Amino acid sequence: MLRNLSSAFILSFVMGLGSANAGISQVTPDKTLPTPSEVTPSCTNCIINGGLQQGSNLFHSFQEFSIPTGGQVLFNNGLDVQNIFSRVTGNQPSVINGILRANGTANLFLINPNGIQFGANAQLNIGGSFLATTADALQFDDRTQFSAKSPTPLFSNRAPVGLSFTNPAPIQVDGAGHRQLVTSLQGGFASRLAFTGQGQATSGLRVQPNQTLALIGGDIVLNGGLLTAPAGQVEIGSVKTGIVGLSSTASGFRFDYPQSAQLGDISLLKQSAIDTTGDRFSNIRLRGNTINLNDASLLVIENTGSGTVGNIELQADQQINFIGLTPFNRQDQLPLIQKISRSITSLTTSGTGANILLSSPNIRLTDSAYISALTLGNGNAGNIQVQANRLDIQGIAETEAAAIASNITTSTYGIGRGGSIDINAGQIEVSRSGLIYTTTYNLGKAGNISINSQNLLLDGGNLRIAFGASSSLGTALTFIPTNLGSNSVSSANSGNVFVQTQQLRVTNGAQFGTVSLVSGQAGTVTINASESVTVAGTARPTQFDLDQRLTPEARQGLLQLQIDPSSVTVDRPVPSIIGSGGGLRNLFTEQVTNFFLTPISRAGSVTINSPKVRVDDARITVQNAGIGDAGELTLNANQIQLNRGGAIAASTFSGNGGNIVVNADQLWIRDESEITTNAGAGGNGGSIGLTSGVLAVLNNSRISANAERGRGGNVQITAQGVFTDRSSLISATSDRGPEFDGTVQINALESQLQRSSLRVLPTPEGSKIVTICPSQADPRASTLIDNGTGGIPSNPTDSLSSRRGWLPKAPASTTRSQSPPRSNPPTEIQDWVLNPDRKTVRLVVVGRGTPHAASTSPC
Known part of the structure; x- marks a missing residue:
């Protein structure tokens, strides 16, 4: 449906392309302003003069506004202008496939309710923030508005405060997609993004540092599109009806969506990317009804400074979908240690990493999608917070040669602290090798995990196989079960895991807990389940033809290990586990490896x-x-x-x-x-x-x-x-x-x-001591009878057995009383203690009887 929407939207532009495809800009002023906009007709490199200036606001109005490939449009504003408001009052969408320019540091607003499309060659060359919107009108704090549908002669010199929408058209950004890779770190134990110049994309839409790049309209589609705002903010909002609030900030603008607003859909396809990497501010925000990140599309913030940056925030009224790999971006041609990054990444070295905030009734990660917050140095990694009614994380894409599971993870590769993961969801299901985990690979402590849910299910099923790169720490053939927990692969401690739920189920080889593989302390695991905890079943690694799925580099690596990739099978079942462990046997992976380290870690x-x-x-x-x-x-x-x-x-x-x-x-x-x-x-x-x-x-x-x-x-x-x-x-x-x-x-x-x-065995009779007359033979004479192992009566028809139970069996004995009873009445045996000789049992009486006078009766 999303792809159909994108195609339909492209077709809607066909009638509007006309002479724009012939290299002539379609920039036609209308006559709605007291001082009309001025532009040379049929220009390719167009200069726009005129317009109406009110204070620091400059207003332009056009019948149509499009820029062809190779074309340019310059708003020739004065340097005292802070905001350029440009509207389209005709009925054609705007197709921007060239360069938009403005003087100085003015902010540029492009308003066209009929739709806006940015082609693969579209670029921005402006000093301020950029807002493209398909709103009906821009509202000001003096209650005037700049409307594209109902032009009025009133114009304000005040700051804009809102955007009003009534069934707006879509906004689309096309491009070739990103080429940001996941590459090996620390000898294959970790990975990071190798960017093609963080925050320095040479294509796509890009604003200057500390500015806002915003797309606010109907359905929003990035079709391989790239949006870059170094140390700034990217805002994408899809609105069907309602008013979106607008206010100024240090990095441009902030947008507020009222609960009464009806929202639309946002889709990032074909390796689209949004990047606000920088040393401060750095926010990414998506707000819609449904948000889709498909085909390894990516949201990324790297903190390049020593301070703090903002957040990566996604909020959807219905659903957020992350789909890592699809047939579109099949990656078998890439080496094992180079994979296209996907979904969301927060990265830092010296400063504090960006937090990742996800909020929606339904959130789903599939096909090797991953959400990660990393630190490479002394800065602390960002935290991840998830708020949902239902969260589903489903494992590894069928197109993946080297397994990268769908996961939510925070990691530290330096001395900085790993980020925490906090999830509040009614239903949580992690399956098919899906992962929720925190890890430390260096001196920084791994982050903690906190889960609050009604039902939490970790289901393993068949395990997937991944190959680690060769390193001084070894080369590993790793089986990846579904898991939730915290790892330490260093001398630092792993994080703690806390779960509050009604029902917890860990099934079919899934793993839950903390582990330390080298010398750190494994974290604590605390589970409070108001109804039940179930740990059940095993899983076996999936058998498949590795030789057909591996790249030449991977195949050569296996040959160096003297492993025939076409004959690797593993039949050992992997049990479901809740725990905290230390040493080489990771709770989460069973490895065939040549580690040279002797683990001295401690279990939690x-x-x-x-x-x-x-x-x-x-x-x-x-x-x-x-x-x-x-x-x-x-x-x-x-x-x-x-x-x-x-x-x-x-x-x-x-x-x-x-x-x-x-x-x-x-x-x-x-x-x-x-x-x-x-x-x-x-x-x-x-x-x-x-x-x-x-x-x-x-x-x-x-x-x-x-x-x-x-x-x-x-x-x-x-x-x-x-x-x-x-x-x-x-x-x-x-x-x-x-x-x-x-x-x-x-x-x-x-x-x-x-x-x-008792449903299994009847209650055994205890060994009783009764008082009898010393002068009479009585079948109720005081006796001590061997009731068998643990109090279970021996079967007289059984053969003698030398099998040792919890205590050795002594011969049964019967002793008749030969003298009057003592003043204390007999009491029952209440306790057994195995003596050091391993052959006798000390019988302990708990409590004593009440003394009484000796009887003078002959019984």
Whole structure:
């Protein structure tokens, strides 16, 4: 539809081109001014004199106004003129394919309700700001107006304050599109834009530094068009009906759109670009009903100074669409490290980067579109803020040879701080390798991420494959899952992630969390979900013919690695993860790489608060794959379910295991699932503290705080009921021997559960001690009976088993009382503690009975 609109608009100009295509300007004054505009008829290089001057305002009025290719029009104003107002009262659109000029620093306004088209050769040579509009009239603060549809003899010497619209025609800017590339930085770990002269485009519409370039009209289409305002402002507003406010600023003008205004559509196509790079001011603002950035079209601000700049702001009443790559701009011909930049980029070195602000009911990123805020030096990167009812981020374009996923990201490659990402949206869905992340590659801390939503879904599906460039840090074959989080690839810390939602779902191999790959501290992860948290499923890398998709440079790079690109397949499934980790095993990528660095990073902490938490064939983890310690993991929930190999882990390869604290009414660990704080070489096992009404560990599942060469950890369980089966395990052992084992302490309070409360196993009877008469044989004699592993009665038909449960089984015994009972009545066993010899159990009584006198009765 958008392309059809563009074509229809071009056709509307055909009748108006006429002699303009023959090299003759169509600049024809009308007779509506007391002092008419003056121009030589049939001129190619035209000079406009005359007009009506009121104070510092100069008014011109034309029947038609167009400039052919190679033509020029000069408004020959006096240097005391601040504003030139030029209107078209005829019924033809303006076609500008030459140069518009004015003297001094005057601002130039071109008003034509019939439409305005700027061709590929259109240029501006003016000292002030430029406003092209298809408004009906320009309004002044003395309530007069300069109307193109209803000319009046009243003219003001005051400042303009508004533009009035009634079904205006479109504005279109044509051009050849930008050639700004993404190139490798820091050995392939990062990328930046290699501009063809930031803020210095040699084609398209360009104003002088610190000025405004504005297009305010009906539907606005940039068809490969380039708009440049160095250290200034570019404003694009699409309005159907209403009045747009206008006021002066230090960099030109500001525009205000009332809520009552009906807005139109804005489309940037065929690698269009808007650039306001500079050392101050630098704003880009788009305001419409629907905003589309297609075909790698780009909005960019680079702060070239040491101060602050403005914002990149998009606000749409209905929808904002970012489409990175399309068949139009297929990029297979470009090397892996050079890709056309797309969507939105904020960049800085010494100053503070521009903030990126997006607001619309629906925001969608697809086909390798990306929105990024970067710093390369000691300046802080800009922040990204998103306000929407629904946000969709969908992965990698099918035309992409070297995978660049659709993403919202902030990064630091210097000592400056990375920008934060704040998203407030009702529904958020990130899928097909889509990304929301912050990263540090140097000494600057990565930015934080804050998400506020009703429903947040991260869905992996099939993974995509990307190839990193050769570097001193290695060459990587990387699988890109869907992820949301913060990374550190340096000694700096990654950012923190905070999520407030009703439902969080991390599925099919998606990844959520923070990670540090070198020596920094992984950030904290905090999740508050008022309904549920679900982590479920795995993903496998997509298999496809790499050799057919790679450029010669990429293919040669694989040959240097001795990898045959036509035979690369990976079958290892990647689990869904929520976590904070350290070391080489990035939560977000599984890499085949030749890193020469030994990671000493530290895992962060994860806190989850939700009524329901389900981990199904997936992981919640604070693991550390380097030599650092694992992190801290806290879960507070009414019900927690671990199914089909689900894991809650604070394990480590060589450091100390972390700490896990779980508070739940019901905790089910089933089907080879686990809660573990195991430690690898040299580290000690971590601590596990479980407080639950019901704890069930079933079907080859385990709770473990084991160590290989260090000491076993600690497992402490407090529950009303603890249920295990013979195949499951609760342990805190060390491979070095019994003297290095940890402790397992289970505080099983008196159960108040009914049999109907348990859906898996019935409530086991506790070991009871009853008082009997010493002179009588009674079937109710005091006994201590082996109820089996974890209190589950042994089956008398089972064969003897040497399988070790959470504690060794001692022979059952029955002892008849041989003397009168003591003055204290017997009490129930309330606690079991595994002794250091690993063979005996210390039985702990919680509370004592009330003393009473010995009975003299014979029973």
